[in-house]
Amino acid sequence: MTARGSVRTTVEAETGGAFDYLAKPFDLKDLLAVIQRAERSRETQPEGEAAEDLEQFGGMIGFSTPMVDVYKRIARSARSDETVLILGESGVGKELVAKAIHDHSPRSNKTLRGGGLRAVTGSLLESEVFGALRGSFTGADRDRPGIIETARGGTLFFDEVGEVPLEFQAKLLRFLQEKEYRPVGAGAPRKADVRVIAATNRSLEEMVREGSSGRPALPPERPSD
Ligand SMILES: Nc1ncnc2c1ncn2[C@@H]1O[C@H](COP(=O)(O)OP(=O)(O)OP(=O)(O)O)[C@@H](O)[C@H]1O
Ligand SMILES: [Mg+2]
Secondary structure, three states: OEEOOOOOHHHHHHHHOOOEEEEEOOHHHHHHHHHHHHHHOOOOOOOOOOOOOOOOOOOOOOHHHHHHHHHHHHHHHHHOOOOOEEEOOOOOOOOOHHHHHHHHHOOOOOOOOEEEOOOOOHHHHHHHHHHHHHOOOOOOOOOOOOHHHHHHEEEEEOOOHHOHHHHHHHHHHHHHHHEEEEEEEEOOOOOOOOOEEEEEEHHHHHHHHOOOOOOOOOOOOOOOO
């Protein structure tokens, strides 16, 4: 238990094999519930990653119960290699969370790549992310690596992922599922070992319900007669 939780202490507790980690003050019945869960899960926990360099962490402030809860999720996401989506209103610290996950992950020896997708438009977005081959458009006098290429072996941060046009989403999905992408002008797809962390302050579920995209690149579909 802790009265001053931080990402560092939470990661330490988790890599040290702690089953759970409680922020003070807590209800005794919550403690009992945790102990009961621990008793039920007798199977051995997977070994934590070797102690990582914890010095480089950028400092997240807050040790309330909800923040320690965020730290726990950071610690768990850092251990896994799965794609992560960080949701939350503007200014709540999504970028800090993305950085903390990367910094505590086995990929932390590479810099976190990527950034906001809002500013980049249409076909530029595609060459920005997937890269472009020489001659694929006017002025492309050499092969240009996309951010996926530069993130090879590391982590890619797709900020403002709620803003990308629908047609790009399909290509992004292929990359998320198969780790496969095609640079602009390339005939064959390529593969890259890249872990993706995405973030948005939009309500994606609502956008899906409404069938809207951040920046519709195509006219809205009308049911054909
Ligand atoms: N827990 C925290 N401790 C210290 N600084 C924080 C914390 N949460 C947020 N901040 C600071 O608040 C500012 C906004 O955080 P950040 O840019 O990560 O927000 P965001 O969720 O990405 O917002 P947006 O949706 O607008 O991009 C940053 O300067 C960040 O360092
Ligand atoms: Mg942000």
